[in-house]
Amino acid sequence: MAQTLPLLLPDSLVNTHRIDLTALYSKGWGVQAYDVAAAPSGDTFALYGVYRYKWDAKDEQDPAIANFGYWIITRYSPDGVPLATALCCPSDPDGTHSAVADGNDMTLCVLPDGTLSVNAHPDCTT
Numbered sequence: 001m002a003q004t005l006p007l008l009l010p011d012s013l014v015n016t017h018r019i020d021l022t023a024l025y026s027k028g029w030g031v032q033a034y035d036v037a038a039a040p041s042g043d044t045f046a047l048y049g050v051y052r053y054k055w056d057a058k059d060e061q062d063p064a065i066a067n068f069g070y071w072i073i074t075r076y077s078p079d080g081v082p083l084a085t086a087l088c089c090p091s092d093p094d095g096t097h098s099a100v101a102d103g104n105d106m107t108l109c110v111l112p113d114g115t116l117s118v119n120a121h122p123d124c125t126t
Helices: 011-016
Strands: 029-038 044-052 068-076 082-088 104-110 116-121
Touching: 029 104, 044 104, 068 116
Parallel strands: none
Antiparallel strands: 029 044, 044 068, 068 082, 104 116
16 A cells, blocks of 8 residues: 655744745745655655745845755654654754755665665765
8 A cells, every 4th residue: 555654844944934834836835755765674764855936036035035945854654654854955944054965866775774875966975
């Protein structure tokens, strides 16, 4: 049976950018899934992006109106319950820098010992 995983948005992101969670993607913000990897323990990791793009907000400084883009990594238990989520790449809205290397074409890989590897092109691994 197919299973869907809930996508979580950190409160700091929703509050800083004042995201209307009821708004349709046509209002300028959206979520896109990029990769999923399963660990030997049965946990699942999902990499997705959340973004807002409005053509008229190109040089906007107010985070409630400005364009943004973040990568989010979420860990789920074997039965699909979210266990943890991390906002990364670029920095967190509060100014905390991401420990995850940023780049294009990011993917996930779970190593045999269960360690999560985040890979980005060109040649960046965390």
